[in-house]
Amino acid sequence: MSETLHAADWFALHGKMPRLYVPAEFSVGAILTLPEGPARHVTRVLRMGVGAPLVLFDGHGQEAGVCLAEVGRKHTTVAIEAIWQGSGESPLAVHLGQAISKGDRMDYAIQKAVELGVAAITPLYTERGDVRLKGDREEKKLAHWQAVAASACEQSGRAVVPPVYPPKTLDNWLAERHEPLRLMLHLATGNAFDRQDNPASVALLIGPEGGLSDVDINAAVAGGFTPLTLGPRVLRTETAPVVALTLLQHHFGDV
Structure with missing residues (x-):
């Protein structure tokens, strides 16, 4: 050989x-x-x-x-x-900012995001989020989430394991965003997919179970984020990234 x-x-x-x-x-x-x-x-x-x-x-x-x-x-x-x-990577680099949720909901969100070709994930502390991790607990959770991402790569045929970055506040994550297309899940109007160009990278913000607060929304809008609605039904925090990433990959990626 x-x-x-x-x-x-x-x-x-x-x-x-x-x-x-x-x-x-x-x-x-x-x-x-x-x-x-x-x-x-x-x-x-x-x-x-x-x-x-x-x-x-x-x-x-x-x-x-x-x-x-x-x-x-x-x-x-x-x-x-x-x-x-390996040949399983998407041409669209999506950085997912996912509000931390309880139990296995976060595991599900990370697993499915990796299967759908996400390039990076940052767990977020938001105003309405009810999970706060500190010290050893945060380190153990981060190692667990990275293992979930690796396992999803084994299953889905990806050869690149996307990084799961240490949790940070929403404000800090927003300050680091430079992607040409920045979207946040929010019950709003408009079609973020009605574009003439195909962005090479996207930042996607998903809020907690209670949704993004007005403070969070205003901060995201100030950071160049466009509200994205996925229809009249309210999706769970672990379901929202699956739907949003599928649409992004369909319009700008390889689905």
Whole structure:
């Protein structure tokens, strides 16, 4: 095998197989020791043996076709046989500012946003948001959310894991926005998709369960954000990004 082998060639040889996120450097011919999580999944969940094919991706766009070389209690290794560039990324870079919600609602929003090609996610503290994370709790949540994003990439075929940035206040996030198209979900009028140009990047703001406050809305408008309505029905905070991202990808991306 060689590093010029394409994904289609690899899958033609081996058929459909599991994809795993392994943040490592890939080199054809190298033997790579799998991290504990992927190793456990391969050996204990999938019960794969020596010689079984897998696809790994490094989170930065590169994929590798590998075969299990050694399966042991202490470590599991793979032999890298081919490397190629992933092809699952959208031409539209959407930075999602998502108000933090309770329970698994935030997990759902992140998971589906990644499946729909989002480029980056920032959890937000808004005026009506009722979740406030501090210290170790915030660090643990951030690591969990990043793992949710990586898992969504495994499922959806993406080779780039979008970053989930540390939570910040809405004002701080707004101050950093320079995307040519900036939208916030709000019950308003107008059609943000009626444009002559196709923006290369978009900032999308989704509020909490109680919606964005007047203070939040005014700050977003002052920051160049346009209100976007998704119809007469009020969507949940975890449903709104799914619908909005689908529309954005349809009009300006690759859906």
